[in-house]
Amino acid sequence: MQRIELTLDQLIDRAAELTTSGRKILGITGAPGAGKSTIAREIISKLGKDRAALAPMDGFHLSNSTLVAEGKNDRKGAIDTFDAEGYVNLLERLKRANEEVVHAPDYYRTFEESIGSAIPIKRAIPLVITEGNYLLSSQGAWVKVRELLDQCWFIDLAEDIRIDRLIKRHIEVGKSPAEAEVWSRGSDQKNAEQILALREAADVVITVSE
Numbered sequence: 001m002q003r004i005e006l007t008l009d010q011l012i013d014r015a016a017e018l019t020t021s022g023r024k025i026l027g028i029t030g031a032p033g034a035g036k037s038t039i040a041r042e043i044i045s046k047l048g049k050d051r052a053a054l055a056p057m058d059g060f061h062l063s064n065s066t067l068v069a070e071g072k073n074d075r076k077g078a079i080d081t082f083d084a085e086g087y088v089n090l091l092e093r094l095k096r097a098n099e100e101v102v103h104a105p106d107y108y109r110t111f112e113e114s115i116g117s118a119i120p121i122k123r124a125i126p127l128v129i130t131e132g133n134y135l136l137s138s139q140g141a142w143v144k145v146r147e148l149l150d151q152c153w154f155i156d157l158a159e160d161i162r163i164d165r166l167i168k169r170h171i172e173v174g175k176s177p178a179e180a181e182v183w184s185r186g187s188d189q190k191n192a193e194q195i196l197a198l199r200e201a202a203d204v205v206i207t208v209s210e
Contacts, residue, residue: 003156005207011039011153012046018150019051019126023097025148028131030155030199031192032077033166033184035208036131039155043129053121055094057132059105060087061114075187076112079134079194084141091148094121094128109173133191136198146201154202163189 006014018024028036037056044052060083067073072081093102103117121128135145135152146152163184170180199205 002203003205003207005209007209008039008042011206011208012043015043015052015127015129016047019047022126023095023123024127024150025091025095026127026129027135027145027149027152028129028155029133029135029152029195029202030157031162031195032133032188033162033169033192034155034157035165036155039208040129040131047127049125051125052127052129053125054119055090055104055121055128055130056107057082057087057130057135058107059114059116059118060084060090061107064113077133077187077191079137079139079142079191082134084134084145088141088144088148091130091145095148097123099123109169112173133195136195136201151204152202154199154205156199156205156207162192 015026018026028040030036037058040054040056044054061076062070062072062081062083064073064076067076067081072078075081090102090104093099094104100123102121102123104119104121105114105116106118107114130149134142135149136154137143137145166184166188167177167180170183171177175183
């Protein structure tokens, strides 16, 4: 594992190197608010949809109705509020690349629910990027995720900036400023501490610069 500082353009160049031979899966992980989704989508935008596609871990959020039924709604985002087995199954299918198209689920923050089969990923696309919090976890089925990744990048960000981003994100989807603060420094922070403890298992820890 190495620690480096890279610009977004340098990350794009690094990802482009993975598109030259066969199907590769790049994992981008980090604590909530680190910028994983933004980086993944920027890379795909620059490489083009014929070279890269996104399969977000967040597509495997358990539904809100399931979380309520299981008494986990106040911990949404914790490691046990995802369908880990379903996520592993998707990555295995993408890794084999023997289907003409695989449809991945996506997560919509505006109403905080997943939509199945929302992202078509064609066999000809050489790079699949998957981003999420728990790519390096060794709990249960999650341990299989790391084995399926050709590379895994951990995005590191100063805590004050990361938490500020989280608070703004929660406000944007309808929480009051007070609720956003409590959620970001409570449930989200507990998850962040668990995720940060795993960063040494990444291929590279990246601090993103302008």
